[in-house]
Every structure is written in C-alpha cells, then in structure tokens.
Amino acid sequence: MTTDNKRDLLLDVQDLTIHYVTDNGTVHAVENLNLQLGHGETLGFVGETGAGKTTTALGIMRLIPSPPGVIKSGKIIFEGEDLLSMSEADMRGVRGGRIAMIFQDPMTSLNPVMTVDKQIAEMIKLHRNVGEAESLKLAGDMLELVGIRRERMKDYPHQFSGGMKQRVVIAIALACDPGLLIADEPTTALDVTIQAQVLELMKDLKRRFAASMILITHDLGIVADICDTVAIMYAGRVVEYADKRSLYSNPAHPYTVGLFNSVPDLDSDVEELNTIPGLMPDPMELPTGCTFHPRCLRAVPECSVSKPGMIEVEPGHFVACPHAGSKRGSGV
C-alpha cells in the first residue's frame, strides 16, 4: 500500500509480520500487513476467524504472548513514533493511556476477585497523576458515563450481566481518554438486543472522546453502521482496503466479493446459503503466491506463483489482486 501523504495519520502499520513459533511448525498469523488509520476515523477490520485480526490488534499493543509469538518485522507508527522500537516502560505508558483495547469476551475480561471501581481506578492511577480517592471517584464517573449506577461501583464482576460487564470494560478502556481504541469483536459474545445497545454506546462515546477506533468484527452490518474505512483480512494479509462507500459499492477482491455474496438475502427464497468454497488455509502451510488462490474462481496459473501487490483501483481503494475490479456479485 502506498503511503497516502495527504491524510493526517494516527496509526500507520507497515509490513507487520507476526509468527507463532511452535514445536509443530511456524504459524504465519500476520504476513506483511499494512494498515492506516487517520485521526478521528473508525476502521472496520473484517475477516474470518483465524485471519489474524486479533493477533494484529495484540501486536499493536505489543501484547502478543511470547513465547510462542514473535513480531518478525515491520513498523507500527503511532502518533509519529514506532511502537516496536519503544522500551517496555515507554510502551506501558502507551497501553491504556494512548491506545486502549476492548476485548471480545466480557465474561472473562474482568478480574473476578476485584470490585469494578478498583479495576477502573487502576487504569486511571496508572496514567493520570491522581490519588486513590480521586481515582475511585473518577471510576464512579466513568461507570455513570457507560450507564451503570454509581451505587454498583463496589460490586464484583459476577454481580453484573454480560452486557453490563462489557460496559465496565468500555469504561476501563476510555478512562484515560485514549487516542486510539481497539475493539476486538466487542459484541460477539452478547445477545443481539444488548449488541445494539453496546454499539450505540461505543459510537456515542467515540464521538464524545474524539477517539479513533479500530473495530474488529466479522459482521459487515456493523461495519456499514459504524466505520469510515474498511480493511478486509484474509489469512494474515489485508486483501482490500478502502473507504466504506467505495468498498460497499464496488468490492474488488474476489474474497471480498465472496464475503458480500455470503450475506444472506432475506428477500430471496433460497435452499442453500451462498458460501465461499473451501476453507481458510492452514496458517502453518500457507499457499504459495496469493493465499486465496486455491478458493478463488478467478485464479489463473500465475496466482500460485507471485504474491500480488496492492493496486489502487480507484483513489484510496486498494486491492491485493491483479484481476480485481469487477462489479459486485459477478465472478464468484
């Protein structure tokens, strides 16, 4: 992806490669990934389970469990600094203070033996120069902000429902007004009705805190609702990157086209739902060339030989496929 100098970038991930080295082989979780995020933007990060979305997010936080995880190469430029060359102590200042993360499963994301106000206050004390009492008061404020009554601040996580726990997690993440919020499938573990509430809350708070956001999801509906730009990830690589409008009106990569075609159409009466043929490749033995070619209906012999570079099919719309550029719904 060529660097777009016109945009005021908050985050610029360049050629990020993350491997998990195990006894059985190396898992190529993220390969030469490029990603950009402007100030105030929301990026939808879409892909199947196992595509490497969470690994990328943890990589940005430098929280890849090591061993077995290794960040092999790349740069993560955040507010002009390369996070990968920072000292661990400096990185601790970034985590929570400047980049905060909301995790997928609120049931297990909170410490079960600590009251929620303390868990929020911990974040505040780490990044702001306040005392114990002040931090607890601010923690109460945060709880009210996410719609939980202040009286409940001395409660333990098990006394809250799933949706409320996720609200607590959101309160922790936003407690120190981070520039970037990474939300890793924040609503996947919740009921549909609660999902909508939590998403509304996140949209609202994101605006209020003027934060940028990376929203990891596999739900194209949520992306359409919330995001400005979208990156489609497949087998450790970003295969398509564009602003939402451009991507939805003109999906270019065969995988993206396949994704859109697999969204069930409620109006048509079909026996079987559309799927993309085949399965995600084994990340230990990725296919040569374009990793999608074994499942791609448009594949030609060269596809298995050379790795496709990013092509700009229209301004700001990048695709990692030389055969891209067809209309939505055709081809696959």
Next chain:
Amino acid sequence: MVKYIVRRVLFLIPVLVGVAFCVFTLLYLTPGDPAKMVLGDLATESAIRDFREKEGLDKPFLVQFGNYLYKAVTQGDIGRSYVTKRPVMTEIMATFPATLKLATFAIVIAIVLGLPCGILSAIKQYSAFDTVTMILAMIGLSMPVFWLGLLLILLFSVYLRWLPSSGFDTFKAMILPSLALSAQSVSMITRMTRSSMLEVIRADYIRTARSKGQKESVVIWVHALHNALIPVVTLCGLQFGSLLAGAILTESIFAVPGVGRLMVESIKARDYPVVQGGVLFVAAAFSVVNLLVDLLYAYIDPRIKAQYR
C-alpha cells in the same frame, strides 16, 4: 456471611457423629472382650459381669453408642484408658501439643517453600528452574515419609551430627521431623500453585490488566496471584488437616510424643478407648481445619460470599 458460617458449622455435626459411629462400630466388632482386657485373663466370672454392668457393656449396641455420644458431648468424656486408667481426653490433650507443633511447623515449611517455587515455576515455565523444581516435587511426592525420615537421620544425625534424631523438646530437635513430614505437602503445594498460576496467567483478565499498561510484577503479584491462590488455600487446609492426622509414621520414627505415637502405642497395647478417642479427635481436628479453610475461602473469593448474602 453469617448464614454461610452457621451452615458450615452445622455441617460439622453429622460428620462428627458419623465418624464416631464408624469408630465405635469398628471397635465393637473387634474380637476380644474389654472386660477381660482390663481385668486380666484370671478374673472371675462375677468380676467380669460386674465390670460389664458398670461400664454398660451388657446394653444393646445402639444404647452403648448413645451413652458414648452423650458423655462425649456433655462431659467431654470419651472413655478411660485400660492401661493407664486415666481419661482418654487427658491422654490426648497431653500429646496433642506436640502433634500440633509438628504439623504447624510442617505446613509453614510447605507454604514458605511451595508457594514461591510454584509461582516461579509457572512464570518461568519450561526453564531450568521449573524442570528442577518439578523433578524435586516428583521425588518429594513419591518418597515414603519413613524412608525420607531415615535418610534425614542418617545424614544430619549420624554423619554430620548437626541435629538430634529424636525428642521434640528443643527447636533443633523439631527440624528433622518437620522437614520429613512436610516433604509431600511442599511437593503438592508447589505443583498445585504452578498449575493454578499457569491457568490464571493465560486468563483474559490478565491480558486486560496488561492492556491497561500495568507493570508485569503487579500483574503477577496482584491480579494473578489472588486468583491462583484460591485452589491453593483449599489444598493447604487439607494438607494441614492430614498433617495433624497423618504424623503417625513421622512421630514414630523421630520419637515425637504426639497423638500419632500415642495411637500406635495404644494399638500395640490393645487400649481400645484411646484408639477410639484418638481417631475421633483427629477426625474432629481435620473437620475444624476444613471449616476454617472454607471460611477463609469465602473471604478470598467474593463469588462464594455472594451465594450466602
């Protein structure tokens, strides 16, 4: 919380009555007439009859058991030793302090050694320290206490002459028995702490703590340890209970004048009331320790407290 405590205390009653019943039945069924045991083989028929009447031995089984329970509860009277003729309670109370001291020493050693070893092993999983610790723990678990005791005596008392091999009156004399007794507990606590810690440090909330920018030391010692300790506390309690009850071998090897040795001597002398009282006492001690552990458990795990609000 009060509800929880009351519930746990009430739970003790059926357990103790059950133990008393088992012990009582076992000894009731054991061959040999207590009257002859006490009065000797040469006792006359009438003397034996008088004794049986006086001690209530001619009554039906359940009545005897009822009397036994009644006296135990109201007067703390659990019979008299056939040998010394003193109350069983007096005999046990004379020996219990030594056992309590031994078990306390052993559990302190076990916790002081086991906890840090387990925590370090988990943090540095698959390191040299971890491997050595796990091998030692395996040896500690598999080595019978009588064998370990003898080896310790051989090394520290016979060859090095640093520590006495018997008695329990000085601090020095308590070292070897406590070490021998604690070996299995150290190993178990180490292994339990390690596995519990390994599970916890992979938990999502640990990742959350790290994502806040918290220092690794605080993540481990505050967030992880508290959660990892919950099962370890249970184990420590169980271990302390079984140390109280299971010091028989250690006490015999090192000639520690404790409850365990009293019971061995009593079994040898067929002094049934003492054996009976000893087993009951040990069971009671075990139950009380467990009760304390349960209470502690509720204190460190808020999820348990919540069930009994």
